[in-house]
Amino acid sequence: MREIHRSWSTDPGGRHKAAAGGTLSALGRYLLDNGRVEAVLHVRADPRKAWLTMSTISRTPDEVLASAQSRYGPSSPLVNVHQLLDKGARFAVIATPCYISAIRALGRTDPRVERLVPYMLTIFCGGIPSAHLAKAIVRHHGVDEQDVDLFRYRGEGWPGPLRVRTRGGAIYDLSYEDAWRGKKCGMKYGYEVQFRCKICPDAIGDVADISAPDGWVLQDGKPICKEAPGTNLAIVLSVAGEELLHAAISAGYLEVSPVSVDEIGQMHGGQSERKLRASAALFALRLMGQRAIRAPGYRSADAVKRAGIRAVFRQFAGTVRRVKAGENREHLI
Incomplete structure (x- = not known):
């Protein structure tokens, strides 16, 4: 890490609309406003099926803002990469860490990436659930998915409600706590994370230029999710x-304030815990003669050292127990 800050958009409207403080949207708008790029490649809600997410290319600051807010479901942000590369367009990418890693990998075989993609921006990623989660939430409200014209996971406040709106104008909201930490919809968010996310080696976006996760408010060393100005x-x-961050600050697009590494650990401790779980589980699978994924550069030792022997043993024992019970492989990690 070269620098760490709390950050937020100086535009009150953009800050309120965004999933958190609007930092990534502000950076995208700055890049287009100042001619640093011709386009921003990112995602937005599918206008035909609002609970789904689609790739989009924004060429104006207003288009970037219109696509703001979190999309917790599956998406394919890179389907338009070759279209932009073939046109010789200079563009920025805003995507989850796995897709930034994919762009970096493409750059090792396609020299156009280094020349045409000067900025890659991301978030911390807690894992991507399947589209079944969105459908379960719609069913929870007794709504037909074909009647949904808005499905917003986050935004319009921080963290903002998870909102379903029908074509007739009926609105159904779930608080952040109910949506992501409760079991209101018959399934808990964590249970629905795709298998690839459980072993992700780069959930914090190491390969990006800037990673901009939530800057949660802390109380007694723990994040709280009460509504507040987004950060x-x-x-x-x-x-x-x-260079980009300081240019955006100087141009009046962003404000920043100090934050410590310890505070970041308190806000997002689950990232290291997940890497620990995957490392211990993979080790258990190998010892039991099961097939296990090889993940070079995973930095398992760091996660294990941070977690301590008791946490490692609990995960190891849990994996052994699930293997013996014959559980589905996707739930072993």
Whole structure:
């Protein structure tokens, strides 16, 4: 990390609309406003099926803002990458860490990436659930999915309600606590995370230029989810990201304030816990003669050292127990 800050958009409307402080939207708008890129490749809600997410190319600051807010379901943000590369367009990418890793990998075989994609921006990712989660929430409200014209996971406040709106104008809201930490919809968010997310080696976006997760308010060392003015963290990971952040601040698009590494750990401790769980589970699978994924560069030792022997043993024992019970492989990690 080159720099860390709390950050938020100076535009009150953009800050309120965004999933958190609007940092990534503000950076995208700055890049387009100042001609640094011709387009921003990111995602937005599908206008035909509002509970789904689609890739989009924004060429104006207003288009970036219109696509703001979290999309917790599956998406394919990179389907338009070759279209932009073939046109020789200079563009930024805003996507979850796995897709930034994919762009970096493409750059090792396609020299156009280094020349045409100067900025790659991301978030911390807690894992991507399947589309079944959105459908379960719609069913929870007794709504036909074909009658949904808005499905918003986050935004219009921080963290904002998970909102379903019908074509007739009926509105159904779930609070952040009910949607993500409760079991209101017959399934808990964590249970629905795709298998690839359980072993993700880069949930905090190490390969991006800037990673901008939630900058949760802390109380007694723990994050609280009460509504507040939206705030991100701005974690700067490259020289390009450092220059971009300071340029956006100087141009009046962003404000920042101090934050410590310890505070970030308190806000997002689950990231290291997940890496621990995957490391211990993979080790258990190998010892039991089961097939296990090889993940070079996973930094397992760091996660294990941070977690301690008791946490490692609990996960190890849990995996052994599930293997013996014959559970589905996707639930072993």
